[in-house]
Amino acid sequence: MSAVQETFISHLVELRDRLLRAMLAVLVVFLCLMPWAGDVYDLLALPMMRTLPEGTHMIATGVVTPFFVPVKVTMMAAFVIALPIVLYQAWAFVAPGLYAHERRMGLPLVMGSTVLFLLGMAFCYFFVFGTVFSFIAEFAPKSITPAPDIEQYLSFVMTMFIAFGLTFEVPVAVILLAKTGVVSVDKLVAARPYVIVGAFVIAAIITPPDVVSQLLLAIPMCLLYEAGVIIARIIVKDRLDGGEQAIERIEGS
Template identity: 85%
Template sequence: MSTAQETFISHLVELRDRLLRAMLAVLVVFLCLMPWASDVYDLLAQPMMRTLPQGTHMIATGVVTPFFVPVKVTMLAAFVIALPVVLYQAWAFVAPGLYAHERRLGLPLVLGSTILFLLGVAFCYFFVFGTVFKFIAQFAPKSITPAPDIEQYLSFVMTMFLAFGLTFEVPVAVILLVKTGVVSIAKLVEARPYVIVGAFIVAAVITPPDVVSQLLLAVPMCLLYEAGIIIARLISKDRESSTDEALERIESK
């Protein structure tokens, strides 16, 4: 067997081991949370339940839905809790193949993107849901009694979590584009009007057809784009100053 084949197989073995460790971490957390699966779903449903009329509850139209939906929510919660372990396993697999400067950039980006994604989910849960559900409840006809289906609610929540989590990744995307030289800061500034229009188009497609939820997604997207430009500009200035200092040292010698 050639050296290249041995290296490839060793990488596959390491990848398998890393994946198994990540899956084991998620499974352990899931098993620990499973006795409280119904409570986990009740926690997720709190923003909706606060806006429903007194004494109204959600409904489950499927036979096994009352069991499987809380299990899905618990699995999602287990993945979020075990996310540091999952990301560490991914980083430990990729890091040996990176240069030193790539490792210095990669780890802060991984940590930053994780924190920003969780912040997006938290912003959606604590602020957006309450505002949107209250707005929708005000427009509901008095002749009906809202009774959302728990499976449809879960699907809606997951879509919104993903949308806001990815929206909060905009600064990371902007910094990566600048650091890799794909686009300059000047070009990003010039593209600002198109980004604003694109943000509102994306918000109109992803969010429910109401103005409030669209604004709550589009406005943070625009602000985070500006934040990414500011951070990228600061990083570029630091890099230029460090380069100048290195040149001065070389010239002094």
């Protein structure tokens, strides 16, 4: 067996071990949470339950839905809780193949993107859900008694979590584009009108057909883009200043 094949197989073995460790971490957290799967779903459903009329409950139309939906929610919660371990395993696998400057940039990006994604989910849960559900409850005719299906509610919640989590990743994407030199900061500034239009188009496609949820997604996306541009300008300026100082030291010597 050649050295290349041995190296390739060793990488596959390490990848397998890292994946198993990540999956084991999620499984352990899942098993610990499983006895309280119903409570975990109740916590997820709390924003909706607060807006329903008194005495109204959510419904389950499937035979096994009351079991599988809380299990799915618990698995999602276990993955979020175990996310630091999962990301560490991913980082430990790719870090040895990176240059020193790539490791310095990669770790903050991984940590920052994780924190921002979780912040997006938290913003969606604590602010967006309550606002949207209250708006829908007030807009609904008085002759209707809402009784949402738990499976449809889970699908809606997952879509919104992913949408807002990815929205909060906008600064990371902007900084990465500027840091790698793919797009200059001036071009990012010039693209602002297109980004605003694109944000509202994306919000109209992803969110429910109401103005409130569309604004709650589009406006943070625009603000986060501006924050990314500001940070990118600072980073690029520091890099240019550092380069100029290095040139001056070389010329002086």
